Amino acid sequence: xxxxxxSPKYLFRKEGQNVTLSCEQNLNHDAMYxxxxxxxxxxxxxxxxxxxxDFQKGDIAEGYSVSREKKESFPLxxxxxxxxxxxxxxxxxxxxxxxxxxxxxxxxxxxxxx
Amino acid sequence: KQEVxxxxxxxxxxxxxxxxxxxxxxxSAIYNLQWFRQDPGKGLTSLLLIQSSQREQTSGRLNAxxxxxxxxxxxxxxxxxxxxxxxxxxxxxxxxxxYGKLTFGQGTILTVHP
Numbered sequence: 312x313x314x315x316x317x318s319p320k321y322l323f324r325k326e327g328q329n330v331t332l333s334c335e336q337n338l339n340h341d342a343m344y345x346x347x348x349x350x351x352x353x354x355x356x357x358x359x360x361x362x363x364x365d366f367q368k369g370d371i372a373e374g375y376s377v378s379r380e381k382k383e384s385f386p387l388x389x390x391x392x393x394x395x396x397x398x399x400x401x402x403x404x405x406x407x408x409x410x411x412x413x414x415x416x417x418x419x420x421x422x423x424x425x
Numbered sequence: 426k427q428e429v430x431x432x433x434x435x436x437x438x439x440x441x442x443x444x445x446x447x448x449x450x451x452x453s454a455i456y457n458l459q460w461f462r463q464d465p466g467k468g469l470t471s472l473l474l475i476q477s478s479q480r481e482q483t484s485g486r487l488n489a490x491x492x493x494x495x496x497x498x499x500x501x502x503x504x505x506x507x508x509x510x511x512x513x514x515x516x517x518x519x520x521x522x523x524y525g526k527l528t529f530g531q532g533t534i535l536t537v538h539p
Binding site: 344352354401405407408410414416 | 456457459461466467468469470471474476514516518525526527529530531532
């Protein structure tokens with residue numbers, strides 16, 4: 312079955328550590344996205360990528376970094392500069408950036424700072 | 426800047442009832458609008474996608490309408506079931522320089538009790 316796989320499902324980070332969240336898709340989609348979900352705040356866009364080796368900042372990119380070396384993969388690194396990283400992180404993809412056919416989301420990674 | 430509002434924030438209904446969830450957006454220049462369902466601790470599942478040129482879309486017991494001129498979309502659920510209990514999110518996809526970037530509402534938490 313085609314879809315988006317996020318791993319791990321749960322992740323714990325110590326203060327000052329960088330952690331990387333994995334996102335892999337086998338849908339052959341060009342565009343990929345990272346969203347952050349906090350209670351009461353809805354989903355907010357962190358980064359998006361239109362194509363391999365290209366990515367753009369979203370609304371809340373500070374403290375995060377991404378790479379897009381392969382079409383299938385769009386990993387997100389939460390750096391120590393992110394002041395409040397505890398949240399639910401969702402990866403998504405669409406055939407093109409225009410998203411004419413809508414988005415497909417992964418099952419999410421819950422990150423907790425300990 | 427696009428803003429999306431969902432009303433009500435929470436809704437509790439008895440099984441079998443027909444119900445309407447509302448979504449309003451401030452910028453009518455949208456490319457499409459997508460309705461999602463989210464179960465607790467899970468990712469988003471796409472329910473319906475309405476293109477800007479369309480008035481409504483139907484899938485089974487679900488019907489979504491779009492009125493760009495008034496900045497509104499509704500999700501109609503017929504003959505509700507306990508399995509429909511979840512959070513329902515609408516998201517507007519703006520065109521122009523914001524292609525592919527969804528703006529989400531904060532969701533409606535639906536509880537259908539037997």
